[in-house]
Amino acid sequence: MYVCFFKTNIMYKRFSLSIVSLLLISFSLHAVEGMWLPILLKELNEKEMKAMGMRISADDLYAINQASLKDAVFIFGGGCTSEIISDQGLLLTNHHCGYSQIQAHSSLQNDYLKYGFWAKSLDEELPNKGLTATRIVRMENVTSQVLNGATRNDGSLDQQIIDNNIKRIIEQSVAGTHYDASVKPFYYGNEYYLFITETFKDIRLVGAPPSLIGKFGGDTDNWMWPRHTGDFSIFRIYTDANNNPAEYSLNNRPYKPLHHFPISLKGIKENDFTLIYGFPGRTQEYLPSPMVSLIMHDLNPIRIRIRSKALSIIDQAMASSDELRIKYAAKQSRISNAYKKWIGETRGLKKLDALKVKNVIEAQFERATIGTYYETLLNKFDKWVLDFRMYALANDYYNELIFSGPEIIRYAYNYVKFVKNYPDLKSSGKLDESIESLRNGANGYFKNYDLATDRKIMLAVLPMFIDGINPSLGPSYLFDELSRYKKNYDVFVNDLYTRSLFSEQKKVIDCLNSINDKSIQKIKNDPAYKLAESIYSSYFDKINNQYEEADQYIQTGMYHYMKALLKYLPNAKKYYPDANSTLRVAYGKVEGFSPNDGTWYHWQTTIDGVMAKYIPDDTEFDLDQRFIDLYNKRQYGRYGEGNTLPLAFTASNHTTGGNSGSPVLNADGHLIGINFDRAWESTMSDIMYDPERCRNISCDIRYVLWVIDVYAGASNLIKEMTIVQ
Numbered sequence: 001m002y003v004c005f006f007k008t009n010i011m012y013k014r015f016s017l018s019i020v021s022l023l024l025i026s027f028s029l030h031a032v033e034g035m036w037l038p039i040l041l042k043e044l045n046e047k048e049m050k051a052m053g054m055r056i057s058a059d060d061l062y063a064i065n066q067a068s069l070k071d072a073v074f075i076f077g078g079g080c081t082s083e084i085i086s087d088q089g090l091l092l093t094n095h096h097c098g099y100s101q102i103q104a105h106s107s108l109q110n111d112y113l114k115y116g117f118w119a120k121s122l123d124e125e126l127p128n129k130g131l132t133a134t135r136i137v138r139m140e141n142v143t144s145q146v147l148n149g150a151t152r153n154d155g156s157l158d159q160q161i162i163d164n165n166i167k168r169i170i171e172q173s174v175a176g177t178h179y180d181a182s183v184k185p186f187y188y189g190n191e192y193y194l195f196i197t198e199t200f201k202d203i204r205l206v207g208a209p210p211s212l213i214g215k216f217g218g219d220t221d222n223w224m225w226p227r228h229t230g231d232f233s234i235f236r237i238y239t240d241a242n243n244n245p246a247e248y249s250l251n252n253r254p255y256k257p258l259h260h261f262p263i264s265l266k267g268i269k270e271n272d273f274t275l276i277y278g279f280p281g282r283t284q285e286y287l288p289s290p291m292v293s294l295i296m297h298d299l300n301p302i303r304i305r306i307r308s309k310a311l312s313i314i315d316q317a318m319a320s321s322d323e324l325r326i327k328y329a330a331k332q333s334r335i336s337n338a339y340k341k342w343i344g345e346t347r348g349l350k351k352l353d354a355l356k357v358k359n360v361i362e363a364q365f366e367r368a369t370i371g372t373y374y375e376t377l378l379n380k381f382d383k384w385v386l387d388f389r390m391y392a393l394a395n396d397y398y399n400e401l402i403f404s405g406p407e408i409i410r411y412a413y414n415y416v417k418f419v420k421n422y423p424d425l426k427s428s429g430k431l432d433e434s435i436e437s438l439r440n441g442a443n444g445y446f447k448n449y450d451l452a453t454d455r456k457i458m459l460a461v462l463p464m465f466i467d468g469i470n471p472s473l474g475p476s477y478l479f480d481e482l483s484r485y486k487k488n489y490d491v492f493v494n495d496l497y498t499r500s501l502f503s504e505q506k507k508v509i510d511c512l513n514s515i516n517d518k519s520i521q522k523i524k525n526d527p528a529y530k531l532a533e534s535i536y537s538s539y540f541d542k543i544n545n546q547y548e549e550a551d552q553y554i555q556t557g558m559y560h561y562m563k564a565l566l567k568y569l570p571n572a573k574k575y576y577p578d579a580n581s582t583l584r585v586a587y588g589k590v591e592g593f594s595p596n597d598g599t600w601y602h603w604q605t606t607i608d609g610v611m612a613k614y615i616p617d618d619t620e621f622d623l624d625q626r627f628i629d630l631y632n633k634r635q636y637g638r639y640g641e642g643n644t645l646p647l648a649f650t651a652s653n654h655t656t657g658g659n660s661g662s663p664v665l666n667a668d669g670h671l672i673g674i675n676f677d678r679a680w681e682s683t684m685s686d687i688m689y690d691p692e693r694c695r696n697i698s699c700d701i702r703y704v705l706w707v708i709d710v711y712a713g714a715s716n717l718i719k720e721m722t723i724v725q
């Protein structure tokens with residue numbers, strides 16, 4: 001999913017449950033749009049879910065006094081979902097979610113990316129520093145406590161009061177436990193929920209298919225249907241002797257979960273009920289037209305243009321050697337995933353005529369609110385978005401330069417912080433500790449770094465940043481330097497990488513080995529240091545607060561807009577809360593779709609399609625002999641259906657980034673697949689959902705089990721699972 005260092009324009013709001021209940025009475029049986037809060041399913045959705053075929057109850061999905069299905073759904077790392085599939089804490093997620101861990105364990109000698117990895121016993125499982133898995137213990141509506149004493153006007157909300165209330169609620173709710181708590185706004189701050197969580201810190205890699213299965217189709221197929229990717233990897237949660245979270249230790253033992261998902265081998269049919277349980281990251285379904293226009297016409301194009309340049313260089317480097325392929329694999333995936341999504345999203349919004357659709361609702365809104373406080377609200381958005389636009393564009397330019405551009409800027413910035421703290425570190429006796437951490441950082445950083453590639457990226461991306469950014473918001477030092485170089489980027493960039501100590505591990509380590517006042521001065525004069533310092537300080541001086549202030553008007557505007565939409569246009573839309581990385585349920589059915597006039601996509605793919613796409617020696621569509629032999633012998637074990645092996649399927653579950661790795665459940669709450677993507681024609685669903693065209697893509701659990709059992713021979717893992725035939 002898209003990880004963004006600088007500001008993201010996330011907006012929040014809320015409304016009252018009783019209003020929602022009234023709204024939902026009018027739902028049709030094919031309502032599939034929405035990501036619903038598990039705690040409200042009984043009241044809001046259960047009836048409809050049962051009418052669509054679900055055989056379990058809302059209480060089976062979410063309960064706090066007894067184990068329920070929610071206890072098997074975990075946040076994986078920073079932004080994916082995972083699920084427990086054995087009573088020994090076996091955790092299933094996507095290959096692309098475990099990718100950086102698989103990559104971190106890979107080397108030319110042990111190329112797990114290329115050949116896969118399978119632990120045949122517990123002691124072969126690999127620890128992953130920093131990786132966590134988190135479950136929701138319980139959630140609770142705390143709106144009245146959070147908003148107690150707070151009022152809102154245009155562009156301002158009593159954030160201090162809200163923050164203090166939240167702090168108190170959090171402290172009280174976890175006192176004396178090993179749990180964590182967070183309070184999150186819903187419906188742009190109209191409603192707030194408390195989440196009590198339990199975070200496990202010893203998560204070990206158990207199994208991963210080779211990329212020729214786990215990433216089959218590569219970027220060409222990413223976000224595409226028909227799809228043939230076995231996008232899964234397996235981890236295991238370890239705990240202390242009391243089944244509680246603990247840091248990594250050889251004494252830890254496999255987690256005994258409250259629930260693990262039984263796995264269904266019964267198969268899937270068109271129109272079957274499906275349910276996705278997971279942690280969708282971010283949607284913005286209620287934005288008014290000026291914001292949608294900003295995303296479609298300004299922000300997405302900037303991001304796409306810059307990433308396209310960076311990716312062309314990374315792709316070339318990765319194709320040139322195995323060493324560079326491994327070094328850049330995880331970075332390439334991160335950059336290209338969002339890049340391709342934004343292309344699909346922009347196209348989808350255009351196709352839906354999204355601005356027109358929004359304008360229709362806005363005209364209704366204006367008619368319905370005549371004579372009220374909200375009458376002029378939408379006009380205000382025009383101005384607010386205009387004021388916000390200049391900072392939003394600049395924010396994206398900085399963001400893309402730092403996170404999709406050359407890494408040396410980000411890396412050198414660590415030293416800007418270090419140099420700033422140097423006098424304090426020295427006087428407090430913490431200097432050695434800090435140097436040691438930079439030394440470790442250097443080892444990790446340079447393992448995945450290639451000077452020539454980074455220099456090429458700098459040469460490609462820096463001019464785009466300079467040409468695109470509003471000069472008054474750019475780093476003056478950089479402008480001055482470039483004019484000193486007469487805008488000769490070749491010479492500027494070459495000089496920078498040749499002279500900077502941050503371009504080579506040896507230079508960095510030598511410097512760290514002899515840190516003193518003199519070497520600090522040398523660091524301060526380093527060209528990459530100066531560049532990083534100027535870029536970051538210019539961002540913090542000219543964008544950070546200004547962006548936030550401008551955004552505040554939009555956010556509080558959204559709070560009012562949402563409130564008024566519910567009050568004055570209650571039937572215009574099903575008002576589920578936007579995704580905000582909290583636990584949600586999306587339900588729908590197994591179905592195909594027509595993305596374009598004259599095209600119909602079947603809902604299912606099989607292993608036959610893998611073979612049809614096979615291109616020997618291709619970086620994305622290659623296969624190995626074992627796979628081909630098993631296919632030729634039709635050796636599908638108990639996982640096949642007819643003469644083939646089902647591989648992936650589409651369904652009408654409303655999902656987004658963060659739902660990667662989510663369990664796909666059937667009407668009985670049994671695992672039938674693992675969610676990993678959406679069709680490209682669906683990606684506008686983060687802003688505007690289209691029930692006709694929006695489909696999530698899941699890997700059929702039978703294919704996952706076939707890879708583990710038959711292809712990899714890891715039957716030790718299958719034995720742990722509860723299989724329903």
Ligand code: ASP
Binds near residue numbers: 337655676677
């Ligand atoms: N592929 C997405 C992810 O990486 C899932 C989605 O957006 O549908 O989270």
